[in-house]
Amino acid sequence: MSASDYKTMTTAEIREDFLKFFEGKGCKLYPSSSLVPDDPSLLLANAGMNQFKEYYQGTKTMKEIGACSCQKCLRTNDIDNIGDARHLSFFEMLGNFSFGGYTKANAIEWAYEFITSPEHLGLPKDRLYMTVFKDDEEAIELWHEQGVPYDHISRLGEEDNFWAAGPTGPCGPCSEIYFDQGPEFEGEKPGDDGDRYLEFWNLVFTQYDRQEDGSMPELPHRNIDTGMGLERIAAIMQHEGSNYEGDILRTLIGVGEGLAGVRYHDSATTDKSLRIVADHSRAVTFMIGDGILPSNEGRGYVLRRLLRRAVYHGRLMGIKGQFLTTYAHEVTRLLGDTYPELVEQQALIDGIINAEEERFGATLDNGEEQLKAELSRLGEGEPLSGDVAFTLHDTYGFPIDLTREIAGAAGHSVDMDAFDAAMEAQRERARATANRDAWGKANNVWVALSDSLPATEFDGYDHDELSGCEVVAIVRDGESVKEAATGDQVELVLDRTPFYGEMGGQVGDTGIVGPARVTNTLHHEGGLVGHVAEVTDGAISVGDRVTAVVDHGRRELIRRNHTATHLLDAALKKVLGDHVSQAGSLVAPDRLRFDFTHFEAMTKDELDRVEGMVNAEIFAAEPIVTEVMGIDEAKASGAVALFGEKYGERVRVVSTGSSDKPFSRELCGGTHARNTADLGIFKIVSESSVGSNARRIEAVTSMGAIEYVDERLALMDQAAATLKCRPADLPERVSQMRDELREAKRNIGVAKGSASGDVVAAALRNAKDLGAYRCVFTKLNGISGKDLRSVWDSIRDGAKGEPVACVVASTTPDGKVALLAAGTESAVAAGFSAGNIIKEIAGFVGGRGGGRPNMAQAGGSDASGIAAALDAAKAALGA
Incomplete structure (x- = not known):
């Protein structure tokens, strides 16, 4: 069986050909919906039919005979399998759909035409196999009428070839199309676990309405729902046996080869990591492009999990530093023409990835250190405690799948039963709280x-x-x-x-x-x-x-601050980008607080620009216009809706600025000023973080702004009086005082150094001769941990090149204890280890610490243990 018996097509060519083919049959082309579905029952878009649910339910009617689309999809239910030949988290799903507009016979005829016609895929007919539901005689005959031999049609049971929305409701048989990849792959027949017979297109014929008694009367009209994985058919059309060998993912694997300095197919372990990072980086890029931000719950948790898993596998391959934006840029280059949101949101994608990657780097370092310490205590083959794994997950944010991978690489399993029990106990506590709340509400x-x-x-x-x-x-x-x-x-x-x-x-x-x-x-x-x-x-x-x-006066102040939040929201979008979205607010008479999505602290220039934009709208004296309209009309007009907020069919739209191009337009039921000039002036008081990728601005307007300015002026006057200067001279006076303070600190340091010089000289004279090197053991007073390093420099310099080491303890100015152990390279070569010594003696002063063989430090709180610590150091070194 030759791989050259049919043509080659790129992913882009297949996508375009499929959509044009079904448009030519009379189907309406629909763009992909967002990965964030309108359907509240779905966390993420996971199938092409998601956006057509209302047509299936009959609540909407399509005037065309059907629809076709290429839908962005994301699934992570089988995340542990991602990296094998078939499984992906993000994928593109080609589909054609009908809601009574065309028949089962049409669907089968057109599918066979598309995959066998030389003008389209042109796959060899003898390598195509079909499976049908065991009782679907109609499908068997329809395939046979297309020329498919009976021995290329298999009957499968309900588990494989019957789709149902649930125990009751719409359902119907399926028919799947397989491609024979050849005897070099495992598998004896379609439906086997092996990869010889590769399923690439599923046709679902929703024609029954299952009742509670098990009966299945016909639906008022039959539906067609098909799905063909673009990555899978691309691999077939490019004569490859794996999703990861197709042009898109293979290019992303090449990014990993370049960054890690490895070669694909040299190592099974490295190959898996290359595939995982290629897959996850594409998913992460598309998720952020659709406005999903990392968090610890919901779709934000899915994003964070994929991003962190990609970072971890990058590290496994030896990639140093932050690297995921390199992948993201390649994803945008490959797919930005088809999905322009990737280009439009590139700045947000880069910012979120960089911020998360940096944050997870610290988490990964801490978690790995904790995990490896736990693993080092285990005997050979002993499983890691599920409670430890849960603590790493719950306290340190270390993903359980990474715990399992690291433990597995070290030869240990994880007690997942205990981990799952701890997770369930946590969920049960949450459910109990929710139940108490629910009962309290019911009895309210x-x-x-x-x-x-x-x-x-x-x-x-x-x-x-x-x-x-x-x-x-x-x-x-x-x-x-x-x-x-x-x-x-x-x-x-x-x-x-x-x-x-x-x-x-x-x-x-x-x-x-x-x-x-x-x-x-x-x-x-x-x-x-x-x-x-x-x-x-x-x-x-x-x-x-x-x-x-x-209370009229209070209401007026609230009105002004509410209008200010709308102006602030609009200004933030203009300055920072459209990724800005309201994440909470407070509108009070004396101030306003606005939480919004953003991945880094705002610069002074950005804050100044935002403040300036809002004040420009205030000084322009623009009217505030309110309109009541239908929800679809409001969204079409560009009105901003709060994510997750539920709106009725009729909504109130509040706009500021000219009617043809308003500065802001939002859906809002609150009370507002009548004119922007009512706000008087807008002043940002603070900008701060309120969590991962979320910022907070607090601001004042009107009387609140006047009070804020008066308070600041009073503070300036008070400071100027204290420093005996005019308010205008405050910056120069403060700068002068700072320079004087630095000089004073320098002089104190010189004085300390001179005073300690005699101590160091005496310590060197009393150094213990340990054969290969001499070691100083001494106690000092009033020297901080940072200054102990200067003491070591003096000891080393005083030894004039001889092998020397030291163990120094000091009470610090605040009454704490500082310990330092250090040695020259020759002392370390002779067996001295500062890190080991500090670990051994830190406990005597109620502290902990560590470091390198040539230098280590620790802090403590018990000065009474200094003598014992120095004695323990002497004993350990044989002094």
Whole structure:
């Protein structure tokens, strides 16, 4: 069987040919959806049919006969197998779909035409094999009508060739297409575990609706769902036997060869690492390109796990330093034309990879050190404790799969039963907490009230005061009551209110409701709004009609700060990039806080530019425009929606700036200023980190900004008075004082050196002769650990080239203990090891430490143990 009996095609040629072929059959071409699916039941897009789910369910209708796409997919359920010939984390899935538009016969006919026609793939017919569901006589005959011999068609059971959405619901038979790679591969027939018969295309015929009694009536219309792995068919069309030999992944493997200085196929271990890094780097690049950021949960955890696994395997191959962006750039070069988001997001991709790689480098060093120490204590073949593995995972962030790989390389397994038990115990604790919360919610008075009361009507965008509001409920001490009297602490529920309930980062309003003073406003179940209040004069009862008055001054300040968050969000995107996304906020009367996704601290220049942009919008006196529209229309207009936020069919869109090109446009239900000029001035107070790849800006506007500036000016005046200079001269005066302090410290150091010179000379005279070298054992006072190195320099220089070593202990200025052991190269060659000595004596002073054979240090807290430490050092060296 010759590999040259059919043509060769690149990955790009196959992708383009497939999509054009099905477009020519009348199918609509759909671009790949994001790896972040719209379907909340999915963590990541894992199949081509994900974006067509609503068409399968019948909630949407497609006017064309069908669809075709090349979908970005990601799966990690079999991550341990990635690196063999078949398994990938990221892959491209070619597919064609029908929702009653064309038939099973069409799907089979077109599939066979595409793979055998010389104008397309042109695969040899005698090397093609089909499997069908054992009872699907229709599929057998349809394949045979295309010219497929019966002996090339196999029947398989439900496990292999029947697809179902679940125990009940849509389902149907499948038919898979296999390519015979030749007798040099293992496997006797299609469906075997070997690679001789390679499955590359699966046709799913969803035609039944399985009932609870097991019956399967026909669906109102039959669906077609096909999927052909692009990497797999590319390997076939390039006459290779593995996904990793195709042009895309083989090129990425070449990147690893160059970085590590190794050759593919020289070593099975290195080959696996080359394949894993090639696969994972492509997945990481695409995930970040779709806006996924590393975290410790959800899809962010999947990203972090893949990135860290790639870094680890890079290290196994001997790659030094940070290297993953080299792969990312090659991924973008290879696939950027097809997936332009890789080009658009290259800066974000580089920044996230560099930040994560640097962070994981430290984690890897610490984790490996801890793990290797644990492994060194084990006997030959003894498994590593699952509890230790869990601690490495839970406390140090060291991935369990890396623990298993390192332990395996050292000849040890990991007690996964104990590890899994520890993980399950952790999950159980989380579930117990969740259950307690759930039961608490179920027994909450607000749940009962929401069953009998309609949602509170909010009428506060244009009003700070409403009269004739009906009190529909009163909650006191967690119970619904009919009335409340003076001094009672309650939550009042009105049928309508001008009070904004705390939501979306905006704090709740305060003010007056009838005879009660409102100190906060909260949202509860079923859209009920609770006015947290104290009855201050008389009584209030359910059914009363009252006037609700919001604290106008406080509301105005909140409005301004909320508008400022929108302007800040827009400015951050313009300065830092579109990767910026809101990750939390606080809108209060005196300040605002804005958390956002970003991978490094902002520079002063970036902060100045952001602040300048916001103030330019304020000084431009732009109107704030609010519109209510459909959710699809709002998104099409470019309105920013918060990730993970649930919106109804009708949404409120808040825009600032000109209508044709607004500075900011967001979906928002909060209260806002009427004009940007209302904000007065915007001032950033601080920028800081709030976690991996997340930053926080705190800022002030309006009266808060004036108070901030006044406070800073007062501090300047106070500092100037203390330093006896004008405020304008403060920088020069502080610089002068800094220089004076440096000179003073230098003089103190010189004085210390002179004072210790006599001590060093005396110590050398009393050095112990150990045969091959002399060793100084001495105690000093008031010298820090850093300064002990200068003492060693003096001892070494005083020895004038002779072999010498020292063990020095000192009480530091803060009462702690510093230990140092050091030796010349000749002393080390004669057997002196500073690191071993420090490890042996550090415990006497309540410390720990270590280092190299020529120098090691330790710190401690027990000065009473210095004498014992020096005696132990003498004993260890035979002095």
